[in-house]
Amino acid sequence: MIDWGWLAGHLDAIAYRTAQHVYLAALGVAIGFAISFVLALVAARHRALYPPISALAGILYTIPSLALFAALISITGFSVVTAEVPLVLYTLVILVRNIVAGLDGVPAEVLEAADGMGHTRRQRLWRVELPLAVPLIVAGLRLATVSTIGLVTITGTISDAFGGLGYFILDGYNRGNFLTEMYAGAFPSILLALGADLLFVRAQRRVTPWANARTVEATS
Numbered sequence: 001m002i003d004w005g006w007l008a009g010h011l012d013a014i015a016y017r018t019a020q021h022v023y024l025a026a027l028g029v030a031i032g033f034a035i036s037f038v039l040a041l042v043a044a045r046h047r048a049l050y051p052p053i054s055a056l057a058g059i060l061y062t063i064p065s066l067a068l069f070a071a072l073i074s075i076t077g078f079s080v081v082t083a084e085v086p087l088v089l090y091t092l093v094i095l096v097r098n099i100v101a102g103l104d105g106v107p108a109e110v111l112e113a114a115d116g117m118g119h120t121r122r123q124r125l126w127r128v129e130l131p132l133a134v135p136l137i138v139a140g141l142r143l144a145t146v147s148t149i150g151l152v153t154i155t156g157t158i159s160d161a162f163g164g165l166g167y168f169i170l171d172g173y174n175r176g177n178f179l180t181e182m183y184a185g186a187f188p189s190i191l192l193a194l195g196a197d198l199l200f201v202r203a204q205r206r207v208t209p210w211a212n213a214r215t216v217e218a219t220s
Contacts, residue, residue, distance in 0.1 A: 025148045094147070102132075149196060
């Protein structure tokens with residue numbers, strides 16, 4: 001089932017496509033987080049805007065990726081932009097909701113204490129609210145990253161130039177279900193998703209040591 005000779009002869013291509021896959025996923029999540037962060041802050045401060053923002057993000061998430069890719073080709077052509085726009089849009093519903101939920105989860109007494117200490121609204125946001133919202137924000141990034149890594153495999157349907165590991169899956173299928181090549185795209189994608197998930201779990205533990213301390217106290 002595995003053509004080891006083919007694998008040995010394509011290690012450079014697999015490494016290149018893996019790096020490309022990571023780049024496409026990381027860029028999509030980074031841009032999506034930047035947009036989501038701004039939208040979430042606006043929604044948290046002006047609650048009347050949260051329902052329409054959340055609804056719009058939800059609608060965008062329901063659009064089939066292949067249909068969105070096809071629609072964008074006529075506008076942005078066969079480019080990286082065509083691949084990145086859907087990847088960014090699909091992160092919004094996850095990230096906006098998690099960031100808002102994290103900010104909403106800050107206890108009212110903590111906010112009152114910050115106000116009592118003379119913090120301005122901006123100081124309270126950066127010094128109190130965001131640090132306490134970190135667990136949910138990281139959880140959102142974790143989910144968005146794993147989801148985006150999976151979606152990048154579909155970009156191979158747009159162009160061979162930036163298909164990431166999805167290139168091998170599609171090319172193997174077009175070659176009559178050449179399983180070795182398909183596995184060369186599928187297994188590294190799975191490993192990337194698992195690796196990203198583990199990375200965010202460890203990052204969350206590092207940036208929220210107080211949560212770990214509470215867990216230890218509860219189990220002791």
